[in-house]
Amino acid sequence: MPGGKSPGRKPRVALIFGGRSSEHGVSCSTAGSVLRALDRERYDIIPIGITVDGRWVLEKDEPERLAIQSDQLPEVDEKGTAVVLASDPGAALVSLDPTAVPGTLGEVDVVFPLLHGPFGEDGTLQGLLEMAGVRYVGAGVLASAVAMDKHYAKLVFQAHGFPVTPYTVIKPGAWERDRAACEESVASLGYPVFVKPARGGSSIGITKVSKPGELVAAVEKAQQFDPKVLVEASAGKAREIECGVLEGLDGGRPEASAVAEIRYDTSYDFYDFEAKYLDDEEHVDLQLPANLSEDVTRRVREMAVTAFEAISAEGLARVDFFLAEDGTLLLNEINTMPGFTPYSMFPRMWAATGLDYPALVDRLIQLALRRPTGLR
Template identity: 45%
Template sequence: MTKTKVGIIFGGKSAEHEVSLQSAKNIVEAMDRHKYDIVLIGIDKEGKWHVNDPSSYLINADDPKQIKLNRSNENVAIVPGATRNQFIHQSTYDQLDQLDVVFPIVHGTLGEDGSLQGMLRLANLPFVGPSVIGSSVCMDKDVAKRLLKEAGINVAKGLSFTRAKKHKIDYAEAVEYLGTPMFIKPANQGSSVGVSKVSTKGEFDKAIEDAFLYDRKLIIEENLNGREIECSVLGNDEPKASKLGEILPQTDFYSYESKYIDEKGAELAIPADLSDEDTKRMQRVAVEAFEALQCEGMARVDFFLTEDGEIYVNEVNTLPGFTKISMYPKLWEISGLPYKDLINRLIELALERYQQERNLKSTV
């Protein structure tokens, strides 16, 4: 049987670099080696691409706080427009073996914001997850929530400001409109990076400065009191929703450390203790949000469910974590799709979309 050659691209310059390393590790360990040949391409924090050996691509692989990319001496570049052998070794200009499909698991900036997806499209390579528009729209929380509202989906009330409009940010006006506490977030970050929950002007001013360290645009949102529910969505033209899970944070809110480093930072109720009616409503909204934001392949939809039964979409994550405590694969596991089969299905969906795109006319 001819094996499918899968390139796994991981790491990256974003604040979620270490999360990506953990995700890559889990994906590599789960992949069927009888079905796939794996090519590992690690991106370091300076943005250089390394071809890595599967036996030694990580340092401190089992410690989420100390995990690091083991940089190789084999750096690669990509050739846009090539129809085959799109990667070449920088030192020798030799071609890397042809990849059949790419599994990009670069979380955050330059990984799930459409940048990497656009480059892979230019390189004529099929890849897992949403394409350019779905990735870029979902990464920008301001734009995503505007589109969700247009689709009739509830989102938290909020304000957005670019760095150029920073002088217009007024604490008193924010309090009047949103109340306290409120959340301040970089518009284009994930995994709670740069997010602050604030109740005083001092906290507010510091949180504004912190958020602008990570992005040129921020959003200020009301605090929604409700249960934190998550749903995994899988598919292209006919997406399906998984069973639901609930986040039970043990800290003030579900922080970066709670999500990816501290296994005791939050309890996960899988499946969530919900009525059949609420479960079906949220699964329906998850698929509606997935389609409204032009997603393909996969996404994780995060909700708030308030005491009066209102459903609010908080975020749609197009490259969700695949760490050992990540919700996306766990929810499919309890929905009857084991981790290994989930990887297979994601690759099938990538190849399916690629074939559809190849069949489109490119000339008049």
């Protein structure tokens, strides 16, 4: 069977990380944490980095090299031996050392795609793996693409009856063709608004806009990362709530983690990239479990699982909410490959639920090994 393990050896797991998106460094950091947690007695590990220009290279199994050092994000080593994944079902990695004949690195039983952002988390890599008949951790092509595009994720969630923050979309070319219409659409939301790349993550390229005169710079900043821009109304003083979801074992319903809340002081206008990855927690307080009533906690967990099912997600996801002062829960977004260091919210929520980091990594690989490729 394509992607199946040959008898008499351990499952071979290929970690793929880095990538062409602006979240390259975050992905590398995530990979370092997963490498550190993987049990070498149970799995053979092949670390594969994708450089910022899209080349696949064989990386060293050195987790410490991929850690964030003094606010410096790690990068894939561009000098590594080039590798390719055979496109025909059979799941073999081939090395392309220019000084030697191309050699097969062996079958791959499962890929753990640790890419964040476009060109990896958005269904593109998942489609390649489906074509090659390789099992992989996480959501499939459709769910990955929908979750990555915040515009279409909102459309799906609205169709399922979820309340979302009011928004408008500035599509590629619309800003140049009719800027006045775009500005009018944004003004209808009321200021302040948040301007963000529609298909981005880690809060990169996001700007809080408090008045019309700040809009142009914010849109142009977002367009540096994505020609499609999403503008959302502010949720005001709403609390930021998160919940993790894991695919159920043996076909059971997805499971929800303990619920967390993100709180930050006036040093930040919102939970931006620096607050997520570089802050020493002096200004950011991650409350786990969140100080919520039993009823709100129950609703968050139920909505998180329903959102997971609404986009046909698999494996894992982090679901983010706004809790308004009147108790209304707004579904903000779903992330099918959330930050995955031991200090990231998703693993921390599951640790609080009773599943520690190594066990979480192992469960995701086992889920992927059980799942076939193709239509399911």
